């Protein structure tokens with residue numbers, strides 16, 4: 338059996354919940370007064386699930402070591418050591434220390450350029466009127482659209498393929514016309530990207546990427 342560290346967070350809630358974050362930390366949320374033994378039994382009963390999640394996470398974890406390939410905004414680079422983060426000659430340079438944080442800042446810059454360009458492209462082509470584009474650190478979703486028309490995208494969209502990033506831009510633009518996931522909304526998405534169902538399916542398998550950086 339694999340060993341793992343469990344953090345218990347107690348709060349005014351009624352039920353127990355279990356999650357595994359990008360650091361491989363197992364977090365149990367529990368009601369304030371629940372006995373430790375009950376929490377332990379809960380973790381024990383979900384041991385298989387925890388081990389499967391930890392293994393899946395290790396498979397999804399981006400490799401930032403020297404020589405590893407990494408796809409950023411649809412181009413594959415080879416990671417190499419450099420004094421600061423930069424891209425040159427097919428290589429993505431990262432300093433020796435603090436690679437995750439440096440990479441996150443680079444992804445944020447690249448996501449901004451990419452998502453702004455995609456939003457502009459589709460807004461012009463399909464006459465969408467939308468507000469500003471924001472890049473966020475949100476982990477739960479790739480993108481969102483506010484009632485004022487501000488489109489927000491996770492900086493981790495920089496790790497997706499061109500087709501996946503296009504779908505996310507179009508999805509949020511379509512929310513400026515339909516603030517829901519109604520049949521009319523999906524019809525609008527399908528009019529612009531007839532293949533969108535395939536891309537949605539791909540993205541469901543990529544959701545673990547949101548746990549990193």
Ligand SMILES: [Zn+2]
Pocket residue numbers: 508512517518
């Ligand atoms: Zn949506």
